Amino acid sequence: GEVHYHEFVIQARPVKRLCRTHSTITVNGQFPGPTLAVRDGDSLVITAINRARYNVTLHWHGIRQLRNPWADGPEYVTQCPIQPGGTYTYRFTIQSQEGTLWWHAHSKWLRATVYGALIIFPRWGLHYPFPMPKREFPILLGEWWDGNPMDVLKQALFTGAAPNVSDAYTINGQPGDLYRCSSKGTAVFPVLPGETILLRIINAALNQELFFSVANHQMTVVGVDAAYTRPFATNVIMIGPGQTTNVLITANQAAGRYYMAARAYQTAQNAAFDNTTTTAILQYILASGSSGKGQSSRPILPRLPAYNDTATATAFTSSLRSPWKIKVPTQIDENLFFTVGLGLINCSNPNSPRCQGPNGTRFAASMNNVSFVFPRTNSLMQAYYQGIPGVFTTDFPPVPPIQFDYTGNVSRGLWQPVKATKLYKLKFGSRVQIILQDTSIVSTEDHPIHLHGYSFAVIGAGFGNFNPRNDPAKFNLIDPPVRNTIGTPPGGWVAIRFVADNPGVWLMHCHIDSHLVWGLAMSFLVENGVGELQSVIPPPLDLPRC
Numbered sequence: 001g002e003v004h005y006h007e008f009v010i011q012a013r014p015v016k017r018l019c020r021t022h023s024t025i026t027v028n029g030q031f032p033g034p035t036l037a038v039r040d041g042d043s044l045v046i047t048a049i050n051r052a053r054y055n056v057t058l059h060w061h062g063i064r065q066l067r068n069p070w071a072d073g074p075e076y077v078t079q080c081p082i083q084p085g086g087t088y089t090y091r092f093t094i095q096s097q098e099g100t101l102w103w104h105a106h107s108k109w110l111r112a113t114v115y116g117a118l119i120i121f122p123r124w125g126l127h128y129p130f131p132m133p134k135r136e137f138p139i140l141l142g143e144w145w146d147g148n149p150m151d152v153l154k155q156a157l158f159t160g161a162a163p164n165v166s167d168a169y170t171i172n173g174q175p176g177d178l179y180r181c182s183s184k185g186t187a188v189f190p191v192l193p194g195e196t197i198l199l200r201i202i203n204a205a206l207n208q209e210l211f212f213s214v215a216n217h218q219m220t221v222v223g224v225d226a227a228y229t230r231p232f233a234t235n236v237i238m239i240g241p242g243q244t245t246n247v248l249i250t251a252n253q254a255a256g257r258y259y260m261a262a263r264a265y266q267t268a269q270n271a272a273f274d275n276t277t278t279t280a281i282l283q284y285i286l287a288s289g290s291s292g293k294g295q296s297s298r299p300i301l302p303r304l305p306a307y308n309d310t311a312t313a314t315a316f317t318s319s320l321r322s323p324w325k326i327k328v329p330t331q332i333d334e335n336l337f338f339t340v341g342l343g344l345i346n347c348s349n350p351n352s353p354r355c356q357g358p359n360g361t362r363f364a365a366s367m368n369n370v371s372f373v374f375p376r377t378n379s380l381m382q383a384y385y386q387g388i389p390g391v392f393t394t395d396f397p398p399v400p401p402i403q404f405d406y407t408g409n410v411s412r413g414l415w416q417p418v419k420a421t422k423l424y425k426l427k428f429g430s431r432v433q434i435i436l437q438d439t440s441i442v443s444t445e446d447h448p449i450h451l452h453g454y455s456f457a458v459i460g461a462g463f464g465n466f467n468p469r470n471d472p473a474k475f476n477l478i479d480p481p482v483r484n485t486i487g488t489p490p491g492g493w494v495a496i497r498f499v500a501d502n503p504g505v506w507l508m509h510c511h512i513d514s515h516l517v518w519g520l521a522m523s524f525l526v527e528n529g530v531g532e533l534q535s536v537i538p539p540p541l542d543l544p545r546c
C-alpha cells in the first residue's frame, strides 16, 4: 500500500458560528478537521503537533490497530497525552477494513471541535459491492456550543450536574439555515439529475444520538462503521455518537433544492436536550451549469421522527444485516454480562456547590457498578507493557454484585458505584460474548457503546431484562451486522461477539462524552499470545510521557 504523511497542528483559531466568534481548537485551522482518504492496505503517518493550551490525543475511531495499541490514542489508556508544545507521530496500517470511519481527539471534550472523516476505499482493482456512485460526500454531524466546550465540561465536573446542552447541531461544521446568523455558511451538496451519490454519514456529536433524513429522497443503506451491509431502503436513519452510516441516494426528483436534516433522538426521560434541527442542502445542478429552478425558494424540510420515537430507531437498527454470511464464533470462552447506566453518588453535604445533581447528588456512570477512573501518571498500556504495578487491577467484576431487576425497580446497590481502574483480562484468541444491559437507576437510556481495537458482530438486541433462557435462541449467528459502536436500547440489552485476537489494552465506553467522563467505561487487557507474530509492537520512541 501507499504511505500517507500528514501534519496535524492542533491550535486555537477564531471560528464564527451563531453570530459569535469563538477561539476554537482546530486541526490545521480547519473545522471540521481534514478528511483522510486512503485505501485498504495503506499506511498513515500523522504527526500531531500540540499548539493548544490543553493536553490532547488523537484517536482513529474504528481502526483496528492490530498489535499496535500505541497508535490508538485514548488518553491514559494507550498513551499519555501530548502536552502543550509536544508532538507525537501516529503510525498505523489499514488491515482489511474499508468504508467510513473518522478520527477525533480523545482527551476530555476536545473532540467537540477536533474531528474529521477517515475514508477507506477498497484496494486498487477492487470495488464496492454496489454500483459505483457518481459522487461521494462525507456528512459530519456535530454539536456546537455557543461557548468553550471545555468550560462547559469543567463546570459540569465541578458541580456534579448534567452539562449544558449544545446550542446547535451541525453538518460539516455548519448549523444551517434554521439557526440565527447561519444561512451563509450552510453546507451545499451539488448533484446532477439522475446521478446516484454516496453519503458517508458520521455522528461526531459529543452527546446526542440523531435522526437524519433527506427531503423527498429515499436512502439505501449500504454500510455502517466500515463494514458493508445488505442494502435496504429507508427514509430516516438513526445514528449514535461514534457510528457511521453509508447511504446511496439517487437524484430522481424535480431539479431544485432539498434539505437534508438531523435532530435529536433522545431517550433519557426528564433530561434537557438540544431540540434544534441542523440542515444542509442537496442542490441539483443542470447540465448547463446553472442550478435547478426553485433556487431562490426555500428548500423543503424532510419529515423527521419525534425526538422520543424509539420504534423508528429500533426499526432502523434491527434492519441492519451483513450482506453475506460472516464468521461469528459459535463456541464461547468468555460469556460476559455488563450493566451500563447512569448512577448518582450521595453527598455528605447536599448543599455543597459540588453536589448539584438530582437531590443534592453527583452524577456517576458505571459498568457493573464500577465507575472507570483514568490513571494520571501512566497509561494503562505502558503499565502493562513495562510491568509497572499499582496503576490498575484486573478484578473487573464480570457480574454485578447484586442481582436485581435492571429495568424495573432498581436496588440501591448500583446507586453508589465504586470508582476504580479495573480491567478485565481476556486470553489471547478467546471467543467473547458480551451482553450489555441498560439499567434504570436514573432513567433508561440508549448508550452507544464503542469498543477500541475491535469490530464485533451484533447478534441480538431486545427490550427489558436480558433473559438467558430464551433470548440466545433468537441470536443471529449467520449475517449479523459488524460494527465498532452499538446502541444499548433504552431499558434493553444488546449482545455482541468477537474473537480477542488483538493484544493490548482496549477501552470500551459510552460514546456519549458526558457519560464517559462520569465513568461509563472499562478496559480489556488482551494478553499477548505466544510467538512473535501475536505480540504487541514495541512502543515508539516519541511516545509521550505523563
Ligand code: C2O
Pocket: 059, 061, 074, 104, 106, 242, 450, 452, 507, 509, 511
Ligand atoms: Cu470514538 Cu473511545 O472513541
